[in-house]
Amino acid sequence: MKDEIQLRDHIDGRRDEFVDYFKNLVSQPSISARDEGVTECAEMLAGMLTELGATSRIMPTKGQPVVYGEVSSGDPDAFTLLCYGHYDVQPPEPLELWDSPPFEPEIRDGRLFGRGTGDNKGQLLAHAMAVSAWVETSGAPPINVKFVFEGEEESGSPNLGDFVAQNRELLAADLVLISDGTMHPSGAPLISLGNRGVIGITLRARGADRDNHSGNKGGVAPNPAWMLIHVLARTVDPSGRILVDGFYDHVRSVGDTDLQIISRLPFDPEEFGATMGLPRVDMSKEEYYRKIMLEPYFNISGLKSGYTGPGSKTIIPSEAEVRIDIRTVVDQSFDDLVPKLKRHVAEIDPRVEVLVRGIGGMEPSRTPADHPAIAPIAEAIERARGTAPYINLSSGGSLPNSVWPGVLGVPHVGIPYANADENNHSPNENMDLECFHMGIQTSARVFEALARARRAGTL
Numbered sequence: 001m002k003d004e005i006q007l008r009d010h011i012d013g014r015r016d017e018f019v020d021y022f023k024n025l026v027s028q029p030s031i032s033a034r035d036e037g038v039t040e041c042a043e044m045l046a047g048m049l050t051e052l053g054a055t056s057r058i059m060p061t062k063g064q065p066v067v068y069g070e071v072s073s074g075d076p077d078a079f080t081l082l083c084y085g086h087y088d089v090q091p092p093e094p095l096e097l098w099d100s101p102p103f104e105p106e107i108r109d110g111r112l113f114g115r116g117t118g119d120n121k122g123q124l125l126a127h128a129m130a131v132s133a134w135v136e137t138s139g140a141p142p143i144n145v146k147f148v149f150e151g152e153e154e155s156g157s158p159n160l161g162d163f164v165a166q167n168r169e170l171l172a173a174d175l176v177l178i179s180d181g182t183m184h185p186s187g188a189p190l191i192s193l194g195n196r197g198v199i200g201i202t203l204r205a206r207g208a209d210r211d212n213h214s215g216n217k218g219g220v221a222p223n224p225a226w227m228l229i230h231v232l233a234r235t236v237d238p239s240g241r242i243l244v245d246g247f248y249d250h251v252r253s254v255g256d257t258d259l260q261i262i263s264r265l266p267f268d269p270e271e272f273g274a275t276m277g278l279p280r281v282d283m284s285k286e287e288y289y290r291k292i293m294l295e296p297y298f299n300i301s302g303l304k305s306g307y308t309g310p311g312s313k314t315i316i317p318s319e320a321e322v323r324i325d326i327r328t329v330v331d332q333s334f335d336d337l338v339p340k341l342k343r344h345v346a347e348i349d350p351r352v353e354v355l356v357r358g359i360g361g362m363e364p365s366r367t368p369a370d371h372p373a374i375a376p377i378a379e380a381i382e383r384a385r386g387t388a389p390y391i392n393l394s395s396g397g398s399l400p401n402s403v404w405p406g407v408l409g410v411p412h413v414g415i416p417y418a419n420a421d422e423n424n425h426s427p428n429e430n431m432d433l434e435c436f437h438m439g440i441q442t443s444a445r446v447f448e449a450l451a452r453a454r455r456a457g458t459l
Ligand SMILES: [Zn+2]
Pocket: 090, 119, 154, 424, 425
């Protein structure tokens, strides 16, 4: 284990140097939303990758460029890890709420404050610095490492899918590693294996071409509010089960490994309830996590019809509308579910229109918990940090990760490095420098663990 200690000490010894890189990168604005400084930032980042021991190049897309880099282990059979991150940032406004200017990074209380610190510059740099530590101590990392750092994640990654599709050979890898988002609020490390998808739907019903008197026309004029209510009531039952024919066809069954992982997650009904403004969560831990991570959800986010102002207005409304977002789980897809939903609604009431909001929604993706890379990664994180990571089978929210399995055919794993209170997208965004430093240590150990698993033939 001499090597491990040597590597750790080497990274410890370069703390100040690494923080200087970090500050420089944050000081370069890169606001993709209004094309401010993004190209300059790409150039700066590519330069840093070269200095840290990788080859690098700036690759154009239809939008902002991708900074691509790679470093070879020198072994043709080595494991290849593709590290994805994004160097663009959210607009910093409102400026008056920042305690120091967003692009003049400042260290206070052991944290670096500035736009883009946690989301995502500090996290992507950690991978590059881990590579540098390996290069300096051993001549090369024990695995091949590729970097894809995109410049328009904060604008919805509109060109990432095309970029990956056009560069399949260049990007070929065994695993994609994504460090974005935050660790567990307790400070414990996390492994994130996936996310739900989302499909936005509007159901709209129309009756007469105007609102009608509910006395004079009640019973003869059609009421679109009732049309929608009947459709909705036959679409989801009171337990939340979705009644659309074939809706669950592709939902994976829950495995033993999944249940074991869930059993190790924290669960406090009162504390979890408080995060939603409820006195408590009225379900078991297993049910709670299954519902958030592994099951789809059909949500009504808004209902609109008729008159709800002061006093009363006795009308039959002419129109009713409901906004729906369907949270999907892995192997469900937009192309499969939308036609099924349209058929379902048409069978109940053909007068109700099904309108899709957004093109294609966002697809779910999830790496199976028993994928052979997960155990060595979890072990490496525990070695680096002294704390075992929680494994998040899937986050409830939606992310554009399906591009990795969907377009590149490679599974993905997330290991967030930022502190839970990083304030990303908000004023006073920051990254705890201990988190940054531990991120570098963690990446360095993860590279080693993947190399060892490859040598042992398990990966
Ligand atoms: Zn962000």
